[in-house]
Amino acid sequence: MFKAIKANLFWLILVGALAAYLSFALIGGAEHEFMPGQTTHGHHQIEMACSVCHTTGMGVKQDSCNECHQEELTRVDDSHPVIKFKDPRNASRLEQLDARYCITCHREHQPEITNSMGVTLPEDYCYYCHQEIGDERPSHKDFAFDSCATAGCHNFHDNSALYERFLASHLDEPDFKEVAKQRLRSYYDNPDHTKGDALEHADADMPDDAQHTHRILHDWSTTAHAAVGVNCTDCHNVKDTETGAITWQDRPGYTSCQECHKHETKGFLEGKHGMRLAQGLSPMTPSMAKIPMRAEAAHSELTCASCHDSHRFNTKTAAVDACLQCHNDDHSTAYKESPHFKLFIDAQRGLKSSDEAVSCATCHMPRVEKTEFGETITIVDHNQNNSLRPNDKMIRSSCIQCHGLQFTLNALADRDLIDRNFKGKPSVFVESLELAREEKERTEAAKK
Ligand code: HEC
Ligand code: HEC
Ligand code: HEC
Ligand code: HEC
Ligand code: HEC
Ligand code: HEC
Ligand code: HEC
Ligand code: HEC
Ligand code: HEC
Ligand code: HEC
Known part of the structure; x- marks a missing residue:
């Protein structure tokens, strides 16, 4: 009897100690030891x-x-x-x-x-x-x-881009549409989002002891924010969540943009660039990535400023050059050889309009329609995974604004062509449009 109690006690202590160790280890950051194997491509960051x-x-x-x-x-x-x-x-x-x-x-x-x-x-x-x-x-x-x-x-x-009715309504389209343009952004046409009158150098409201270079003043005063009355402190004054005290911060994070740009922030936090921040983890860096990245960028932390720079917010730089500071796989580096990049350059030179250009963002951060204030607005989808896989998600958000559906389906099914970033014609033929045509003819014949 006594022996049994002693044995039980022994087990109790052992189990207790193990549980304490486990919970300590889990809280203390040794979780990896208990993870049975690597997580998927989609979740490794979290x-x-x-x-x-x-x-x-x-x-x-x-x-x-x-x-x-x-x-x-x-x-x-x-x-x-x-x-x-x-x-x-x-x-x-x-x-x-x-x-x-x-x-x-x-x-x-x-x-x-x-x-x-x-x-x-x-x-x-x-x-x-x-x-x-x-x-x-x-x-x-x-x-x-x-x-x-x-x-x-x-x-x-x-x-959404493969169901039969959709296919049947896109039969016999030319490879290149006569009007080949992406949607224009419209968010800022909404007067509710404009703050006030345009500001100049002299209006800048940073505190005296804030370090500021001429470059910062110049970049800010010549771009979008100053033009609509957004001043230094609108981004730099940060409220302490506990005390409520407002202080100037030299490097504000994404939370400083959130209030004015809620759609963009939401998308960013849901996708691969911001998903760690969404869980309160440290920002993602290229050194943690599973896909090829440039060594120089290994430790740059992903925030809004990674693509937008801190004061210029040039959306064209954000759409190509920013991406290539980090991404270094065959597909990304091949982009600059593609006919799409030529369109982008032509638009920069004023030879084409900017809505005819195809940047990395045209495919990966497309301009999508949303309903807000009872109106349809067009904003940039900041979650690149919304259009990444399966890749026919790109059909509606991007390609068919400019290409016929058959050409698009073929191109997206051609892995080599994707690796060359769409330089050249597709060498694959996807049959679904032909099947949709036969099915349509069959049902029409049956009706007669
Ligand atoms: C993105 C979600 C996700 C995250 C994050 C995650 N897991 Fe899992 N885990 C799963 C799923 C899904 C299963 C599979 C269950 C199955 O196959 O029945 C699983 C299975 C397990 C199992 C096997 C248990 C069983 O029921 O077979 C263990 C142990 C485990 N996870 C530990 C961990 C640890 C430790 C961490 C953190 C370091 C972690 N997991 C993070 C989703 C996750
Ligand atoms: C905390 C939020 C979170 C939870 C919980 C979560 N996921 Fe995810 N998941 C993500 C994010 C973020 C991504 C990457 C972006 C994307 O693909 O949309 C992702 C990606 C994925 C992908 C796509 C992978 C790819 O390579 O395209 C699948 C499938 C998936 N999750 C299924 C699940 C399932 C099933 C569970 C429940 C066991 C789960 N997720 C739990 C956030 C989450
Ligand atoms: C676990 C069972 C299950 C699996 C696995 C499954 N389906 Fe289905 N599928 C259904 C059910 C249930 C329906 C709805 C009833 C119906 O139409 O027969 C459906 C409907 C469909 C439809 C009609 C679509 C619509 O929107 O009404 C298509 C097409 C389809 N499935 C294709 C597939 C394909 C392709 C796969 C494999 C990638 C697949 N299904 C895997 C159960 C399944
Ligand atoms: C639209 C938001 C926004 C406005 C307006 C803004 N800033 Fe910034 N600023 C930022 C962000 C974001 C960073 C951090 C960038 C980073 O983390 O790399 C930053 C960084 C800085 C830095 C620190 C480091 C550096 O050299 O980049 C200084 C100093 C600064 N800003 C001063 C100013 C002054 C002065 C003004 C007004 C003339 C101003 N900022 C207006 C967003 C803003
Ligand atoms: C007080 C509100 C406010 C804050 C804070 C703010 N913005 Fe803006 N932002 C605006 C407004 C209003 C515009 C519209 C300008 C226009 O109509 O061209 C704008 C425009 C932009 C643009 C588009 C520029 C262009 O040339 O089209 C980008 C990119 C941008 N903001 C990013 C940011 C980022 C990143 C932050 C945080 C570091 C931030 N903004 C903080 C109000 C704000
Ligand atoms: C991976 C790069 C990247 C990151 C990170 C990023 N942006 Fe953008 N953003 C872009 C690009 C590219 C465009 C312009 C695309 C276009 O013109 O079609 C853009 C456009 C915008 C615009 C202009 C308007 C619109 O219609 O949406 C705003 C505002 C903006 N971003 C805010 C933000 C904020 C806030 C964050 C952080 C929460 C952020 N961005 C993070 C690349 C990025
Ligand atoms: C500061 C570095 C940085 C910049 C700038 C950047 N990215 Fe990324 N990107 C990353 C990292 C890191 C990941 C996550 C990779 C992972 O989880 O393995 C990522 C993920 C992605 C993915 C998802 C890949 C996948 O397989 O799930 C796409 C698509 C992508 N980025 C496109 C872009 C585009 C387009 C731009 C420019 C508009 C851009 N990125 C700018 C670092 C960056
Ligand atoms: C014409 C559309 C288009 C353009 C332009 C484009 N991409 Fe892609 N991108 C794709 C498609 C399609 C895929 C493949 C998705 C899949 O099926 O896995 C892809 C995949 C990716 C991936 C994921 C690679 C991986 O191995 O997981 C990254 C990262 C990426 N692109 C970045 C970029 C960058 C950076 C640029 C600009 C320099 C760019 N892309 C230009 C369409 C495009
Ligand atoms: C019968 C199998 C099956 C079940 C159940 C299932 N999925 Fe999937 N899921 C797939 C397949 C197959 C894919 C690959 C892409 C495709 O065929 O749509 C996928 C892809 C995904 C993706 C990435 C691609 C996309 O379209 O966004 C996400 C996210 C996802 N699943 C989430 C979920 C969640 C959340 C659940 C539970 C509510 C779930 N899946 C249940 C089979 C399944
Ligand atoms: C804004 C319009 C636009 C969008 C969006 C667009 N393209 Fe293109 N694309 C063009 C134009 C215009 C050309 C021809 C450029 C030239 O030949 O100078 C082209 C060329 C191509 C080529 C090369 C053809 C050849 O003969 O070399 C392929 C392949 C292609 N696009 C596929 C795609 C795919 C797939 C998507 C969606 C992921 C897409 N494009 C999105 C306008 C667009």
Whole structure:
């Protein structure tokens, strides 16, 4: 009896000590030791913040996935939302693959089974639920199940540029549209966002002891902010969250821009450039990146000023030169050889209008429409991942403003062409438009 208590006590102490060590280690920053394996490309930046996905008992919170991703999936009209699988009519399909849970298809810490976009399923997984497609659609009879999502035809979630009606309305378009222009930005046409009268050198309101160079005064007074009455202290006076005291800060962070530029800040925090800041972690730097970066930039911290400079805020510099200070993969460095870059240079020289130019930002930070104050406005999407993968997300936000859909689909399915940053013609042919045409003809014939 006594012996049993002693043994139990021994275990109790051992377990207690282990638990104390574990929680100490987790709080103390030794989390890596307990992580079963690397996280996916999408999450590596925030992997140390275990609790964003895990409960204290180390279970995975399904809600956590939704909190960060539901809005984007809803916006693109997810073709397979969870709600579809709560419908009893679809229950039989869940026996093979329980699509009510994100982690059925997106597991973590398992690099050996992880494919692009954090998918941890074999490529032919559509088969589990759509075995009968060959019978329903004669055109699909000979297709392999691992081709549904790899041939530029379908995605699991975002089919906003691939659904049949969209395809059928873009048949027979020329490769290059006659009017090839991107949308114009319109945000600042809204008078609610203008502060006041234009300011000059003499109006600058920095405190006497603030270091300021002539360059700062010049840059500020000749650009957008001074022109609409935004003064030094509008950015540099920072309020202490605890005491409420307002003090001048030499290097204000993104929070100083937030109030006036809420859309841009939101996008920035949701994408790869700002996602660490969104979790209260240190800013992202190229040294932590998984993709090739320039060595000189290894330790530059990502904030708004990384692309915008601190006082000039030149959006053209931000759209190409800023990116190339950091990015150094084949695709990025090839851009300056592309016909798109030539358009960008021509616009700088005044030979073309700026809306005809194609910069890195035209594809990765496109101008998108939003409704605000009851009006449709066009703003720059600061979350580059909204248009990155699957890459047909770029079709609607960018390419089809200037190119026909067939040309665009072909170009985006051609990996070599992407690596050359779209220098040359596509060498791949995506069949979906032809299928949409046949289907349209078939239904029209059936109606007659
Ligand atoms: C982006 C979300 C995310 C982050 C961040 C994250 N994990 Fe995970 N973790 C998961 C998912 C999803 C699983 C897989 C569950 C499954 O396969 O059933 C998992 C599984 C695990 C498991 C295996 C437990 C089990 O149920 O099989 C452990 C242990 C674990 N994580 C530890 C960590 C630690 C420690 C950290 C922080 C250093 C961390 N994780 C960060 C999402 C995350
Ligand atoms: C704290 C917010 C957060 C949580 C929690 C979170 N994610 Fe993410 N996730 C991100 C961000 C930020 C990215 C990178 C930007 C992007 O792709 O939109 C990302 C990327 C992804 C990607 C795309 C990867 C790629 O390479 O394109 C998938 C898939 C994904 N998350 C699924 C999940 C699932 C499933 C869960 C729940 C286990 C989850 N996420 C939890 C923020 C989060
Ligand atoms: C049946 C499998 C499956 C389930 C369940 C699933 N996904 Fe996905 N997910 C995929 C596949 C496959 C992709 C790759 C791109 C595609 O085909 O849409 C993907 C891509 C993504 C992406 C990146 C691309 C994009 O379109 O934004 C995000 C983010 C994502 N999933 C989040 C989620 C979240 C959050 C859940 C849970 C609500 C979830 N997924 C449930 C299969 C699944
Ligand atoms: C877990 C089961 C499941 C998986 C896996 C699955 N689907 Fe579905 N899919 C459904 C259900 C349920 C519906 C809605 C009912 C229907 O139309 O049959 C649907 C509908 C569709 C539709 C009609 C689209 C629409 O917007 O109405 C298409 C196209 C489609 N799926 C393609 C795919 C492709 C391609 C894959 C693989 C990338 C896939 N599905 C994987 C269950 C699944
Ligand atoms: C639109 C916002 C904004 C306005 C207006 C602004 N600044 Fe700044 N300033 C910044 C940001 C952001 C940084 C930090 C840049 C960084 O982190 O690299 C900065 C940095 C500085 C620095 C420190 C380092 C340096 O040399 O770049 C000084 C000094 C400064 N500003 C002075 C001024 C003065 C004087 C004015 C008014 C004439 C002014 N700023 C107007 C945003 C602003
Ligand atoms: C007090 C409000 C306010 C603050 C704070 C502020 N801005 Fe602005 N910003 C504006 C207004 C108003 C404009 C519009 C100018 C126009 O209509 O051309 C503007 C314009 C811009 C532009 C576009 C310039 C162009 O040439 O088109 C950029 C980029 C910008 N701001 C970035 C920032 C960044 C980064 C910060 C933080 C360091 C910041 N702003 C802080 C009000 C503000
Ligand atoms: C990765 C580079 C990058 C970062 C980081 C970045 N921007 Fe931008 N931003 C751009 C580019 C490029 C444009 C112009 C694109 C265009 O003209 O189509 C732009 C445009 C803007 C504009 C002009 C108007 C509009 O329509 O949206 C504002 C305001 C702005 N940025 C604010 C910010 C703020 C605030 C932050 C930080 C929260 C920030 N930016 C971070 C690259 C960046
Ligand atoms: C200060 C350095 C810096 C600047 C400037 C910068 N980036 Fe990035 N970018 C990064 C880092 C770091 C990452 C994260 C890479 C990772 O998580 O592995 C990233 C991620 C990305 C991604 C996502 C890549 C992926 O595979 O998920 C894209 C796309 C991107 N940047 C485009 C741009 C564009 C376009 C510009 C200019 C408008 C730009 N970046 C400016 C450093 C920078
Ligand atoms: C005409 C459109 C277009 C232009 C211009 C463009 N890109 Fe891309 N970019 C793409 C596409 C498409 C992908 C591939 C997405 C996928 O399928 O993975 C991509 C991928 C990327 C990636 C991710 C690479 C990786 O390995 O994960 C980065 C980073 C990037 N681009 C940066 C840039 C930079 C920097 C510039 C300008 C110097 C630029 N891009 C110009 C369309 C473009
Ligand atoms: C603002 C308009 C515009 C946008 C947006 C745009 N392009 Fe282009 N693109 C052009 C023009 C104009 C040319 C021809 C330039 C020339 O030949 O001088 C071109 C050339 C090309 C070429 C090279 C053709 C050749 O013969 O060498 C490819 C490939 C291409 N674009 C693909 C894309 C893709 C894919 C996207 C979207 C990710 C895209 N473009 C977005 C206007 C645009």
